[in-house]
Amino acid sequence: MTTPNQKKDFTRAPEFRLLIIAIAVFAFMAVLSPDRFLSPQNLTSMAFQFPEFAILALAMTITMMTGGIDLSVVGVSNLSAVIAAIILTQFADPTMAAGQSLMWLGLAMVAALCIGAIAGLINGSLIAFFGLPPILATLGSGLVFTGFAIAMTGGSAVMGFPEAAAWIGNERLLGIPVPLIVFAVLAFGLHLLLTRTAFGLRVTMFGANPLAALYAAVDINRMLLKVYVIAGMLASVAGLVIMSRANSAKADYGSSYLLLAVLIAVLGGVNPYGGYGRVVGVVLAVLSMQFLSSGLNMLQVSNFARELIWGALLIFVMVINTNGLAVFRAALSKPTKSS
Amino acid sequence: MSDVSPDAFIDLAGITKRYAGVTALDGVDFTVNHGEAVCLAGENGSGKSTLIKIISGVEQATEGTIRIGGDAQPVLNPRISAAAGVMVIFQDFSLFPNLTIYENIAFSTQLTGGKRLFERGKARKVAQEALDRVGVKIDLDARVEDLPVAHKQLVAICRALASKARLIIMDEPTTALTEKEVSALLGIIRRLKEDGVAVIFVSHKLAEVLEVSEKVVVLRNGKKVAEGPASEFDTKSLTRHMTGRDVAEARPSPVIADAQTLMSVRDLSKDGSFDNINFELMSGEVLGITGLLGSGRTSLAKALFGLIAPDQGTITVDGNPVPIGDPVAASHARIGYVPEDRLTEGLFLSQSIVRNVAIGRLDEHTSSAGFLNMGGLVAEAADWLKRLKVKAPDIEAPVQSLSGGNQQRVALARWLSRTPRVLILNGPSVGVDVGSKADIHDIIRELANEGIGIIVISDDLPELLATCHRILVMREGKITDELAGGVATEEKLAHSLAS
Numbered sequence: 001m002t003t004p005n006q007k008k009d010f011t012r013a014p015e016f017r018l019l020i021i022a023i024a025v026f027a028f029m030a031v032l033s034p035d036r037f038l039s040p041q042n043l044t045s046m047a048f049q050f051p052e053f054a055i056l057a058l059a060m061t062i063t064m065m066t067g068g069i070d071l072s073v074v075g076v077s078n079l080s081a082v083i084a085a086i087i088l089t090q091f092a093d094p095t096m097a098a099g100q101s102l103m104w105l106g107l108a109m110v111a112a113l114c115i116g117a118i119a120g121l122i123n124g125s126l127i128a129f130f131g132l133p134p135i136l137a138t139l140g141s142g143l144v145f146t147g148f149a150i151a152m153t154g155g156s157a158v159m160g161f162p163e164a165a166a167w168i169g170n171e172r173l174l175g176i177p178v179p180l181i182v183f184a185v186l187a188f189g190l191h192l193l194l195t196r197t198a199f200g201l202r203v204t205m206f207g208a209n210p211l212a213a214l215y216a217a218v219d220i221n222r223m224l225l226k227v228y229v230i231a232g233m234l235a236s237v238a239g240l241v242i243m244s245r246a247n248s249a250k251a252d253y254g255s256s257y258l259l260l261a262v263l264i265a266v267l268g269g270v271n272p273y274g275g276y277g278r279v280v281g282v283v284l285a286v287l288s289m290q291f292l293s294s295g296l297n298m299l300q301v302s303n304f305a306r307e308l309i310w311g312a313l314l315i316f317v318m319v320i321n322t323n324g325l326a327v328f329r330a331a332l333s334k335p336t337k338s339s
Numbered sequence: 340m341s342d343v344s345p346d347a348f349i350d351l352a353g354i355t356k357r358y359a360g361v362t363a364l365d366g367v368d369f370t371v372n373h374g375e376a377v378c379l380a381g382e383n384g385s386g387k388s389t390l391i392k393i394i395s396g397v398e399q400a401t402e403g404t405i406r407i408g409g410d411a412q413p414v415l416n417p418r419i420s421a422a423a424g425v426m427v428i429f430q431d432f433s434l435f436p437n438l439t440i441y442e443n444i445a446f447s448t449q450l451t452g453g454k455r456l457f458e459r460g461k462a463r464k465v466a467q468e469a470l471d472r473v474g475v476k477i478d479l480d481a482r483v484e485d486l487p488v489a490h491k492q493l494v495a496i497c498r499a500l501a502s503k504a505r506l507i508i509m510d511e512p513t514t515a516l517t518e519k520e521v522s523a524l525l526g527i528i529r530r531l532k533e534d535g536v537a538v539i540f541v542s543h544k545l546a547e548v549l550e551v552s553e554k555v556v557v558l559r560n561g562k563k564v565a566e567g568p569a570s571e572f573d574t575k576s577l578t579r580h581m582t583g584r585d586v587a588e589a590r591p592s593p594v595i596a597d598a599q600t601l602m603s604v605r606d607l608s609k610d611g612s613f614d615n616i617n618f619e620l621m622s623g624e625v626l627g628i629t630g631l632l633g634s635g636r637t638s639l640a641k642a643l644f645g646l647i648a649p650d651q652g653t654i655t656v657d658g659n660p661v662p663i664g665d666p667v668a669a670s671h672a673r674i675g676y677v678p679e680d681r682l683t684e685g686l687f688l689s690q691s692i693v694r695n696v697a698i699g700r701l702d703e704h705t706s707s708a709g710f711l712n713m714g715g716l717v718a719e720a721a722d723w724l725k726r727l728k729v730k731a732p733d734i735e736a737p738v739q740s741l742s743g744g745n746q747q748r749v750a751l752a753r754w755l756s757r758t759p760r761v762l763i764l765n766g767p768s769v770g771v772d773v774g775s776k777a778d779i780h781d782i783i784r785e786l787a788n789e790g791i792g793i794i795v796i797s798d799d800l801p802e803l804l805a806t807c808h809r810i811l812v813m814r815e816g817k818i819t820d821e822l823a824g825g826v827a828t829e830e831k832l833a834h835s836l837a838s
Contacts (some may be wrong), residue, residue, distance in 0.1 A: 196711055204690070275689055
């Protein structure tokens with residue numbers, strides 16, 4: 001809740017630290033290889049790359065705000081994409097008139113979003129009504145969603161879409177990459193939802209103390225259902241962006257995105273125990289990660305090493321966030337016990 | 340008491356403890372001799388738990404010195420304290436309910452013995468010796484969860500003895516005991532003292548243990564306000580020292596004679612918690628519900644607000660049935676509930692003060708477009724905070740920065756902003772300072788005058804007498820007595836509770 005008198009020193013907000021990190025990583029990479037990192041090609045290719053996992057990070061963010069997590073996001077996005085792709089390949093063909101293929105594209109997108117909503121409803125019910133821990137509920141459901149996608153496709157990629165389908169992932173609007181616009185709209189929407197609506201405030205408060213939310217007569221089940229439905233739908237949007245960019249859909253695309261989405265949310269200052277998180281922090285974390293990722297690419301660091309770096313970074317950030325830097329100082333100079 | 344050394348077992352001098360801006364203890368001196376029983380009295384929030392935490396090494400004093408058995412202890416931690424023989428028995432006893440009596444008693448000795456395997460025979464021997472010392476015969480192999488409260492307490496005492504306790508600190512030792520069990524406990528305490536074991540009783544109701552104590556120390560707002568031989572104190576003087584004034588609190592003004600029935604509870608039962616509860620609440624009436632720990636009073640309170648689903652029974656408000664087992668439905672029926680444990684149940688500690696109030700009124704301040712009207716929401720919350728005289732420098736500060744009394748007002752403000760018909764207050768003044776307590780009682784009386792029906796659940800007898808028109812006494816899940824608030828006395832109420 002921001003009232004006028006709360007506009008305090010913004011340099012003391014945790015997000016300010018992230019801004020510094022994002023700028024520092026950018027500057028570091030720019031200095032390391034100025035002609036390649038700062039080239040227009042690199043900058044645009046980054047703008048096309050990050051929205052898909054950034055949208056997944058938004059999905060992760062809202063579930064983490066409640067103290068939960070959604071490990072099924074990649075499964076949901078692939079299942080949604082596969083369903084959309086099957087609709088497109090079955091009913092629309094490249095020779096079709098533009099108007100007709102647009103209609104099928106719209107239908108495929110709606111179907112994908114519905115899949116995301118249903119998946120979210122399933123996750124939310126498992127957590128709200130059956131009381132499963134979110135981490136296990138979504139781990140299990142994620143495998144089920146992936147399994148469905150594999151069963152439907154036999155594990156191979158679905159391709160052969162009408163031309164219009166490639167627009168979302170590859171074109172520009174007023175010179176801005178469309179995926180970036182999609183991400184910006186969703187991020188701003190989520191920001192408004194979390195900070196300017198009753199629902200958003202309840203999410204934050206529930207995350208801060210679920211028991212107190214129960215005692216304050218917050219309709220917890222309804223709130224949790226909504227949270228996971230929103231996460232599922234965000235995941236299906238990410239699935240559509242991936243499908244459009246790759247011009248195909250497959251059950252196991254983007255498998256490294258799950259860790260990345262968790263990492264970005266945590267790096268972005270979202271408290272994994274719930275109760276705190278700001279979209280602006282997540283956006284800054286997305287940028288830092290993309291700069292770092294592109295930079296490592298240019299330095300020809302192997303893809304396998306990159307996963308190792310992501311994992312180590314996640315653990316490092318969590319240790320810092322939960323214990324502060326003091327823990328390292330304390331570990332270095334532990335007083336010997338006298339007894 | 341031949342083996343009592345002339346020296347004090349534990350000696351604290353000038354102990355001061357500050358938590359972020361709050362002084363919990365202020366220059367307290369405190370001494371316990373070998374084989375001596377000391378009553379540490381004080382209201383909630385007076386600093387007695389902090390003092391216990393410092394003695395047991397859980398918290399470190401900001402200033403002051405601690406000596407145990409004559410040795411200065413510059414860095415006291417729980418391990419050093421336990422090794423010196425300081426044992427704390429908490430109110431919940433911290434036993435392992437699924438283990439047997441002897442396992443519980445011998446557990447810590449076996450652990451500290453450094454053995455990797457649990458030696459059954461030795462454990463039984465240790466447990467038997469401890470039981471012999473207190474002179475009690477109970478079956479070593481009984482499981483602790485099957486024991487009555489008084490026996491659980493015995494097991495906890497024996498565990499402390501088995502760990503070579505020199506000082507046993509008992510937190511609220513009598514709250515869950517009947518009169519008979521209390522006198523049995525006193526007998527055991529006498530035996531321990533003959534053995535040279537010192538005892539500290541920590542409580543806000545100490546009349547019962549005065550007769551076995553040598554010394555009384557009273558804390559108020561972090562300062563030691565009285566100290567002297569136990570024989571010089573009685574209930575009245577203890578209360579005066581604890582509260583800092585003679586308790587002549589106002590009594591509730593009478594309910595209007597033709598008041599309407601507001602809430603009625605019929606045949607409410609929940610297996611293992613409460614049984615066949617019937618009562619009515621008039622508008623403008625303050626109804627007290629009391630009982631010992633484990634009498635079912637808190638379960639009943641939660642059931643009234645839908646937090647526990649009863650097995651059977653009905654609740655109606657203004658003649659309309661309230662769906663049971665659903666707090667959201669209860670709040671729609673305009674029942675409010677301020678829980679006992681502010682810190683875990685009542686408040687969102689890390690969130691701002693204003694948010695903690697506003698959470699109750701979000702829907703009313705949502706525009707048709709779905710956005711919150713922040714200005715209106717904050718203004719309304721601020722208005723309630725002002726009305727309840729919450730002292731907060733900044734309403735955007737986290738609610739955990741407030742004192743106990745102010746926190747409780749924030750919890751109250753949240754429900755009052757929803758204009759409840761029935762307000763259930765579970766332990767309305769637990770952990771608040773004396774001044775705030777009187778204020779909260781004033782608020783309760785005022786609200787009743789406005790026609791709200793209020794249910795006060797408490798084991799604080801003076802509080803019940805100061806606020807309630809009628810008091811229901813619960814024992815073993817049943818309502819066993821009903822007293823009119825105007826004529827009841829503390830003695831009568833205490834007797835009805837624990838007989």
